[in-house]
Amino acid sequence: MSDRIFGVFGVLLAIGFAIAASLIQESFLSDAVGPKAFPYIIAAILGLSSAVIALRPDPEPIWPPLGQLIEILAAAVVMILYAQLLPVAGFVIATAFAAAYLSWRLGSTILGACLTGVGTSVGIYVVFHLVLGLSLARGPLGF
Amino acid sequence: METLSSLADGFAIALTWQNIGLALLGCFLGTIMGALPGLGPSNGVAILIPLAFTLGLAATPSLILLTSVYYGAMYGGRISSILLNIPGDEPAMMTCLDGYPMAKKGMAGEALSLSGISSFVGAFFATWGLILLAPQLVKIALLFGPAEYFALFALAFMTLGGVSSTNQAKSAFAAALGLGFAMIGVDTQTGVPRFTFGEVHLYDGLDFLVAIVGLFALSEVFIFLENRHGEASAKGKTIVIGRLTPPLSMLKACTPTMLRSSFVGFIAGVLPGAGASLGSFLSYSLEKRMVDKDGTFGTGDPRGVAAPEAGNNAAAGGALVPMLALGVPGSGTTAVLLAVLLSLNITPGPLLFANNPDVVWGLIAALFIANFMLLALNIPMVGIFTRLLLVPPRVLMPIVAMVSFVGIYGISGSSFDLLVMIGFGLLGWVLRKFDVPLVPIILGTLLGNAMENNLRRAITIDNGNWWTLIDSPLAIGLWVVAIIGFILPLFFARKVKSGMQRGDAEGSIKD
Structure with a gap:
């Protein structure tokens, strides 16, 4: 269960990260790639790995009382x-x-x-x- | 020949009173940190980095101090393994298997000195390996363009996860999280702020030292707070140490083991993502398979002490090879050492050998010096360290926390950084609960900007063509290795890990 929550949180984080990336103001002097592309890639990996964590959870960690x-x-x-x-x-x-x-x-x-x-x-x-x-x-x- | 003269120059740099003093201090502190359960090499180096800066040490002296700590911690880990059956740090886990039974048989002194000598042999050969291999790797690295570098960074991330976690998704998550942290701040190429949410403090980006100290050192404090009731305290067990020299016959019997283990450990260290824990594990299993004919391994066989110790110290040296030659660390502690280099404005990689030969060769010479010092410190003076093991965590951990705060405050003098560090400490605790490895986060935070710059440079050079990333045979080769390195552990990691873990809970900080 913990891993499922963790994974869902990770997916939300990835979406938030992608939204924040889309809000980056591009400068008029930009290179071919621009400041947004790499953050998008990161958001994709973050989202994918979180989804995998949520779908294939590990055994429950031992939470302290x-x-x-x-x-x-x-x-x-x-x-x-x-x-x-x-x-x-x-x-x-x-x-x-x-x-x-x-x-x-x-x-x-x-x-x-x-x-x-x-x-x-x-x-x-x-x-x-x-x-x-x-x-x-x-x-x-x-x- | 050229190598030898460079090495001689290195000794000229390393043999100043200041550097010798720093190496000695580093060896001493490192052995303590390695020996104390809960403070591993990555923690130890992380706590000391800010101090090295605030003391205003130049590049070579700070590196000498911190790599001496690194080597020292690798030596020190065995002490508590042998005496208390608690590994002082993760690579020392395998030493418990035969070290503690030896101590129970009343051969603690022999086990300590034999493991000290094995550590020396491992580290000594690994340093030679570093000298011979690193310049060759540099020659290859000089052929790298931005696209190859991008692939190399990807390779580092994809292979790092394989050994540091049982769950590849979690290591990918950790790497992406770290890369995400690196994106915070002003974009270096276009000057627009990213992910700063208007907070001026974040325009400079997150200081990776803050992240490292928070994730490694503070999260350890939280772990101790959580576990204090179940804490097996070190006190009350007094073990007779006995004679501090191994009999010659034992040394002779162990020599082939040491040499083989040094070789295996060194290779394990050089491979990206493996590190010292794997080095000691592989050496032990190999020796067990090769020489354990009477089934004495695990019951106090001296060879079972020599193998993992030679292996982990050789791996420690081997892990420096990719870090220095390519700028891509092979383990957790070398990632922390990379942070040192970056903060000192030294970019590791092939140009380091051309532009800062004094740093490289001074460092290598210092490694030799430190290794001899460690042998001297660890054989006759091992009694001092065994007494330090009696310091209980309730005294030790507050000191660790406060020294971390002092170090970070000393760099910036800002309370904001301290708050960020506490945030990283809590984050580190939560992630360790989830068994998410912390090393890829650090690596992502460290390398994120360089990785992005190489990506953008490669594509800009080719007028916006993304296929340029897999355009050269070298780049394709790197990608293939990266993908294999990511997929293979899906099948094999569980097997290796279960051999290494022995039910130890604090598995997230590797090295």
């Missing part, structure tokens, strides 16, 4: 927040929180997670910023 799915989404949300807050909070603070969260969710105790978070953050700061001179996001506190 809902709890684990939420776990992954939550981690993605934390990462998105991290990306957004990085310039605001500065590298060290943002990274310590993000790494601590991930470590906690991967099974550390709260204390262990905090230590991992701070250790990762300070460690990366020292190695990459102080030693190697990489520029990291700077927060209001200067680090």
